[in-house]
Amino acid sequence: MKIIKNMEFIQTKDPNIKKPIIIAAMQDMGNVGSIVINFINQSLKTESFRTAKVSFPTYVIDNGGSIDLPNESWDYKYTDDLIIFGGGKGQPQNNNELNLLCQDVIDVAKKHSAKFIYTLGGFHTNRILKNDPKTYVTATTTELKKQMEKLNLDLTPQKSLISGFNGLILGFAKKHDIQGIGMYGEINQPEVPQYRAAISIIKTIEKLTYRKLGNTEELEILASEMDQKFRN
Numbered sequence: 001m002k003i004i005k006n007m008e009f010i011q012t013k014d015p016n017i018k019k020p021i022i023i024a025a026m027q028d029m030g031n032v033g034s035i036v037i038n039f040i041n042q043s044l045k046t047e048s049f050r051t052a053k054v055s056f057p058t059y060v061i062d063n064g065g066s067i068d069l070p071n072e073s074w075d076y077k078y079t080d081d082l083i084i085f086g087g088g089k090g091q092p093q094n095n096n097e098l099n100l101l102c103q104d105v106i107d108v109a110k111k112h113s114a115k116f117i118y119t120l121g122g123f124h125t126n127r128i129l130k131n132d133p134k135t136y137v138t139a140t141t142t143e144l145k146k147q148m149e150k151l152n153l154d155l156t157p158q159k160s161l162i163s164g165f166n167g168l169i170l171g172f173a174k175k176h177d178i179q180g181i182g183m184y185g186e187i188n189q190p191e192v193p194q195y196r197a198a199i200s201i202i203k204t205i206e207k208l209t210y211r212k213l214g215n216t217e218e219l220e221i222l223a224s225e226m227d228q229k230f231r232n
Contacts, residue, residue: 007092007100010051015078015112021209022117024085024105026074026165029122030187030194033166035219036120036201037087043214046077046084050108052101054092074101076108083112091165098165102172109178116180117173118208120201121166122194123156123184131223133186133197135204138162140174144181153204156184181208192230195223 023040025033040046053073061068070090077084085105092098109117123136136156139145148155162170162182173180183204185197199216206213 006055006094006097007104008051008053008055009104010053011049012051013049015047015049017078017081017083017112019113019115020078020081020083022083022085022105022109022114023120023205024117024165024169025120026086026091027089028091028164028166029124029190030185030192030197032122032185032187032194032197032201033120034087034089035193035195035198036205037084039198039202039216039219040082040084040213041077041087044079044082044084046079046082048075048077050076052076052104054097059093083108083114086165098168101165102169105169106172106176106178109173110176114178117169117178118181118183118205119166119169120183120185120205121162121164122187122190122197124190125186125188127186127188129186129188129196131196131227133194133200135183135185135197135200137184137204138170138182140170140178140180144179148181151207153207156182192226193222195219195226199223 025037027034051073074086074088092101134154137148137153138156170180170182183201185200187194187197199219202213
């Protein structure tokens with residue numbers, strides 16, 4: 001176990017994996033990051049090998065008369081030529097923890113000679129989606145951007161700031177000369193789970209990696225249930 005200031009990194013095994021693709025994302029608007037990461041882990045039956053956790057929580061949960069401590073931990077998992085990080089609930093509460101976590105992902109990437117980092121999340125838009133959200137992509141280099149254009153992917157439409165882990169990890173990747181792509185699914189309502197945005201991102205990852213991540217039928221059902229809930 002390695003403790004750095006307010007973060008702990010616990011290595012439980014050393015997977016024999018070389019030059020993997022890393023998919024890393026955390027809970028964000030519409031829970032998009034967590035939905036995708038949790039889906040991939042469940043579908044591909046990934047195995048945990050490392051955990052990142054906050055050493056000292058910055059808040060407690062009041063359940064209405066009794067207190068619980070938050071479970072602020074996130075797993076690294078692997079299968080074949082993939083490393084999956086994140087999912088679950090929440091993100092680090094301060095910039096120091098966020099930077100430590102991003103650097104740890106980079107350290108894991110370097111240790112296993114990772115060739116690519118993908119991240120993902122929600123993209124808040126006022127466009128009426130009609131159950132068909134787009135996924136916008138952005139890349140760490142202009143050369144990679146041109147490749148995305150050739151694949152007829154939608155590039156992020158304007159200059160903006162991408163906050164939180166699901167943006168900052170691309171900056172860390174660029175700084176350390178690791179290629180990276182961010183994929184952000186359109187959402188109208190950031191306060192509720194956005195399953196269709198997650199499905200759009202999953203299909204984009206499959207297009208970019210030339211591999212199937214699993215059947216999204218269950219996510220489609222959850223999206224329909226969410227639609228019905230709001231209609232009622």
